[in-house]
Amino acid sequence: MKCETNEHLEELVAQVRSLTKHGKVADYIPALGKVNGEDLSIALYDIKKECLYAGDYQKKFTLQSISKVLSLALVLMERGKDYVFEKVGMEPTGDPFNSISKLETSIPSKPLNPMINAGALAVTNMIPGYDLEDKWDKLIIFVQKLASDAEVDYDKEVAQSEYETAHLNRALCYFMKQHGIIEGDIEELMELYTRQCSIEMNCFDLARIGAVFALNGQDPDTGETIIPKDIARICKTFMVTCGMYDASGEFAMKVGIPAKSGVSGGIMAVVPEKYGIGIFGPALDEKGNSIAGLKLLQSLANEYDFSIF
Ligand code: GLN
Numbered sequence: 001m002k003c004e005t006n007e008h009l010e011e012l013v014a015q016v017r018s019l020t021k022h023g024k025v026a027d028y029i030p031a032l033g034k035v036n037g038e039d040l041s042i043a044l045y046d047i048k049k050e051c052l053y054a055g056d057y058q059k060k061f062t063l064q065s066i067s068k069v070l071s072l073a074l075v076l077m078e079r080g081k082d083y084v085f086e087k088v089g090m091e092p093t094g095d096p097f098n099s100i101s102k103l104e105t106s107i108p109s110k111p112l113n114p115m116i117n118a119g120a121l122a123v124t125n126m127i128p129g130y131d132l133e134d135k136w137d138k139l140i141i142f143v144q145k146l147a148s149d150a151e152v153d154y155d156k157e158v159a160q161s162e163y164e165t166a167h168l169n170r171a172l173c174y175f176m177k178q179h180g181i182i183e184g185d186i187e188e189l190m191e192l193y194t195r196q197c198s199i200e201m202n203c204f205d206l207a208r209i210g211a212v213f214a215l216n217g218q219d220p221d222t223g224e225t226i227i228p229k230d231i232a233r234i235c236k237t238f239m240v241t242c243g244m245y246d247a248s249g250e251f252a253m254k255v256g257i258p259a260k261s262g263v264s265g266g267i268m269a270v271v272p273e274k275y276g277i278g279i280f281g282p283a284l285d286e287k288g289n290s291i292a293g294l295k296l297l298q299s300l301a302n303e304y305d306f307s308i309f
Contacts (some may be wrong), residue, residue: 001221002050003204009054011204013040017294023283023291026263031161035061035265037283040292041206043274044300047220050281053204060200061280062158064262065097067143067196068120069235069243075143076231084126086110087181088119092242097288099166099176109179115242115260118172124193125182130189136195145226146212147205148219158200163190190286197262203278210276213258220276236270240308247287255297256307265290269297270280271306 020038027033039054044100077239089112093102098117106112110118129135144152173189182189193226211220213236217227227235239258244251251259259269265282267290279297281290301307 004052006044006052006054006059006060009042009044009052012299013042013055016040016292016299019292019295020281020283023281023285025265025282026284026288029162029165029263031155031158032062032064032264032282035282036100039265039298040281040296041203041279042293042296043203043278045204045207045211045220046137047211047215047274049220051204051207053207056280057203059204059220059280060155061266061282061296062155062200062262062264063266064197064264065079065115065120066206066260066262066266066268067199068115068123069213069239069260069268070143070146071120071123071127071139071196072114072238073227073231073235074139075123076234077227078128078138079126083233084114087126088114088122090238092248094246097245098172100172101169103172103175110181110286111176111241113238115238115245117169118176121169121173121189121193122176124196127192132192135192139192139196140199142292143199143209145219146209147201148208148221149201149205152199152201152205153197154195155200156198159191159194162194166190166194169193186259203266203280205294206266206268206278206280207276208278210274210278212271213268213270214272214274214276216272220232236272239270244289245287247285247289251289251294252309253299255294256309257297257301258308259297261289261293263288265293267293267297272308 217232269277
């Protein structure tokens with residue numbers, strides 16, 4: 001596998017880096033606020049087994065909401081579609097990712113999709129296992145396999161920081177427990193969810209995971225099926241309809257590929273049958289997406305005609 005820095009990507013990064021000044025690092029999870037807002041990196045994993053990268057590509061970051069796609073894939077594989085979609089819907093909300101408002105009014109009464117916090121918490125609650133550590137092992141081993149990196153782990157400081165401050169997510173959990181959508185101990189779920197969100201890697205690992213989705217669930221190195229095709233398709237469809245929060249419509253217009261962002265400033269994007277893309281740019285716009293990361297994707301999409309539409 002050839003992996004190298006790429007001049008053209010370096011130019012693009014240099015062009016958009018100044019945008020980071022117009023964004024803001026997320027600090028509602030206190031430990032996330034410590035990063036350098038001017039960081040920016042991109043890796044592009046060509047399924048023909050070449051990986052190009054640029055910027056601060058060695059920097060690690062936590063996946064945050066990007067992890068929601070991975071937990072969804074795992075739970076769909078372990079539990080099946082009928083079980084999962086009985087408890088979580090398939091519709092975009094147009095609301096911020098942590099919104100509580102539609103939980104009460106939607107019919108039937110369940111989170112609208114697995115990419116908002118309510119839906120993701122319900123999904124994490126479905127990870128099978130006899131205790132927290134057993135569930136965690138299932139998830140992290142799956143993520144290590146997707147990244148082809150057995151070293152992938154979680155950032156304990158970020159996990160602890162979110163665990164201590166996640167009052168709104170706790171509220172979402174209690175509401176859903178009342179309505180029979182989630183079950184079991186909420187504190188255990190919060191620990192599993194905050195570890196999940198704090199899984200850390202660099203943009204290369206993330207691009208590699210994107211490449212698995214680009215290949216409909218196949219390992220780009222071995223050809224092994226890591227995620228069945230129908231489940232990879234479901235994940236990519238959610239990425240298109242809900243992956244960039246309440247900016248998903250505009251992103252579909254301007255870039256037009258499945259992508260998922262996280263408040264750490266990560267973005268995983270997928271150009272079907274071609275590339276997996278991993279981006280890290282922690283300065284966010286007002287909707288919580290990496291401000292320079294979006295611009296990078298838009299430039300690449302224009303130049304190489306990425307849009308699937
Ligand atoms: N861990 C974060 C939360 O639940 C993830 C949110 C995000 O990345 N949008 O608030």
